[in-house]
Amino acid sequence: MAQLSDDCFAFGGPLMPVDDAVGLIRDRLDAVEETESVSLAVADGRVLAADIVAPIALPPYTNSAVDGYALAGDDVPYGSAQPFAVSGRLQAGASEEVRIKAGETVRIFTGAPMPEGADTVFMQEDVENLDDGRVLLPAGLKRGANVRPAGEDVEAGHTVLPAGRRLRPQDVAMAAALGLSALDVRRPVKVGLFSTGNEVVEPGAARGRAQLFDSNRYMLAAMLRRLGCAVEDFGILRDDKARIAGALEDAAGNCDLILASGGVSTGEADHVRAGVESAGSLVFWRVAIKPGRPVAMGVVKGTPFIGLPGNPVASFVTFAHVARAAVTALSGAREEPALFTPLPAAFSYRKKPGRREYVRAGLRRGQDGHVAAVKYPKEGAGLISSLVDTDGLVELAEDTLEVRPGDRVRFIPYSSLF
Numbered sequence: 001m002a003q004l005s006d007d008c009f010a011f012g013g014p015l016m017p018v019d020d021a022v023g024l025i026r027d028r029l030d031a032v033e034e035t036e037s038v039s040l041a042v043a044d045g046r047v048l049a050a051d052i053v054a055p056i057a058l059p060p061y062t063n064s065a066v067d068g069y070a071l072a073g074d075d076v077p078y079g080s081a082q083p084f085a086v087s088g089r090l091q092a093g094a095s096e097e098v099r100i101k102a103g104e105t106v107r108i109f110t111g112a113p114m115p116e117g118a119d120t121v122f123m124q125e126d127v128e129n130l131d132d133g134r135v136l137l138p139a140g141l142k143r144g145a146n147v148r149p150a151g152e153d154v155e156a157g158h159t160v161l162p163a164g165r166r167l168r169p170q171d172v173a174m175a176a177a178l179g180l181s182a183l184d185v186r187r188p189v190k191v192g193l194f195s196t197g198n199e200v201v202e203p204g205a206a207r208g209r210a211q212l213f214d215s216n217r218y219m220l221a222a223m224l225r226r227l228g229c230a231v232e233d234f235g236i237l238r239d240d241k242a243r244i245a246g247a248l249e250d251a252a253g254n255c256d257l258i259l260a261s262g263g264v265s266t267g268e269a270d271h272v273r274a275g276v277e278s279a280g281s282l283v284f285w286r287v288a289i290k291p292g293r294p295v296a297m298g299v300v301k302g303t304p305f306i307g308l309p310g311n312p313v314a315s316f317v318t319f320a321h322v323a324r325a326a327v328t329a330l331s332g333a334r335e336e337p338a339l340f341t342p343l344p345a346a347f348s349y350r351k352k353p354g355r356r357e358y359v360r361a362g363l364r365r366g367q368d369g370h371v372a373a374v375k376y377p378k379e380g381a382g383l384i385s386s387l388v389d390t391d392g393l394v395e396l397a398e399d400t401l402e403v404r405p406g407d408r409v410r411f412i413p414y415s416s417l418f
Contacts, residue, residue, distance in 0.1 A: 015288035017398065018356045021295070022325045029304060031332030032256055034187040040176055043167050045228050046185035047333045052161035054178055057151035062114045064090075066146045069105040069127055069135055070118040073143035083134045090115065105135060114147060121146035154178075164334035166228065189330045191224050192251030193217060194234035196244065196263035196272055197310060202236060215384060216261040216315045220308070223319055224259070226418040227327050239263065244275030252279070252301040256330050259323065262310030272307050276300060288355035288398065291381040292318035304330075311381035317358045317393070320417045338417055340395065340410040347375035349403040351396055359394040360386045361411065373411045392416075 035049040064070060071084065087104040090096075092111035099116040100106055106115045114121075120143050128136040154160055160174055161167075167183070175183060200214040201207050214236055221231045232255060237244050244263075251258045263272035273296065276282035280300035287295045292314035296307030306323045308315045320338070328335065346364060351357050360376040373394050376386045392413040396403065403409060 029329035058154040071105040077139040188230040192255035245278040248279040252303040258305040314381040346372035
């Protein structure tokens with residue numbers, strides 16, 4: 001488990017810029033040390049613990065890229081087509097060794113090893129079959145055409161997958177092509193997750209008139225699992241300092257990260273802060289981000305704690321742009337910044353200086369065929385529909401004061417976040 005000193009996050013002052021908060025997280029959190037070997041069948045999404053160095057070349061032998069006829073480059077016709085006798089036949093997977101002679105060609109199929117002495121292949125659709133069994137090869141083909149040399153894709157000894165890579169399907173394909181059946185990966189980051197508040201109840205349970213079904217915990221659990229985490233669900237904790245402190249201590253003994261939503265502001269009923277201070281230490285971060293200014297960072301028995309706002313949109317945004325950095329650092333994954341697309345804005349907006357804002361937006365194709373970002377018509381941080389009915393977030397930098405129609409903005413699709 002991650003072990004941190006109680007003051008390792010200590011910060012006091014005005015609103016902390018988002019980049020400073022994320023930088024501090026990355027600097028202070030080390031990756032989990034434990035690794036395990038997993039089969040390729042379950043390797044997708046896991047984080048590599050060590051570089052993968054190619055034990056063989058890809059392809060491991062020179063082969064034909066097409067179905068056709070192989071011959072020596074010195075025999076390639078120039079000026080006019082020439083007939084050639086067909087001296088053999090090679091299919092993919094053939095183990096026999098065939099040596100080509102001058103003035104002859106060999107029938108060959110895609111993936112078959114090239115005959116010794118041959119370095120060029122004519123595509124079968126460019127070849128004319130003659131009545132006497134020979135083939136007529138056209139002039140003008142470049143020597144070496146339609147051949148895949150050994151090592152064309154990957155040379156033996158080359159690092160093909162670096163440590164820290166969160167494996168994708170194409171990475172798994174590479175490992176399989178190299179003959180690897182298992183990979184060493186970091187064990188999943190174990191996250192203790194809970195919601196707080198007397199006003200939230202479990203979906204499916206009886207709901208009081210002034211209560212809401214808990215959506216944050218399920219949303220955060222889904223995002224954590226998409227990042228490869230193992231989630232231990234501590235449920236909903238009522239507004240009780242002692243109970244919250246006890247749950248935090250239990251989570252700290254079994255988890256690499258504790259994540260909570262709700263109860264981290266400065267109100268009298270926000271008991272998470274007091275609970276963390278009872279079980280460890282908390283420096284309340286007021287991060288310069290909207291939505292979601294109340295983001296808390298702390299340490300409980302050496303385990304990092306992150307408290308997110310209770311409003312669903314604020315919880316979503318602060319997880320994506322602050323807490324996600326903690327998961328990445330603990331998992332040992334390489335930095336994967338959210339990809340953005342510059343798009344014209346199809347809305348007007350004003351903001352205060354000094355804080356980064358994330359505006360929920362959909363995509364709209366105009367009559368000119370170009371795509372523009374359209375702001376969601378409502379701004380409440382509790383509107384889950386604003387996440388469901390949009391395509392991503394428009395990121396407005398700290399020094400941006402106004403957006404007008406036609407201005408270029410940074411659009412971050414949700415698909416690039418998780």
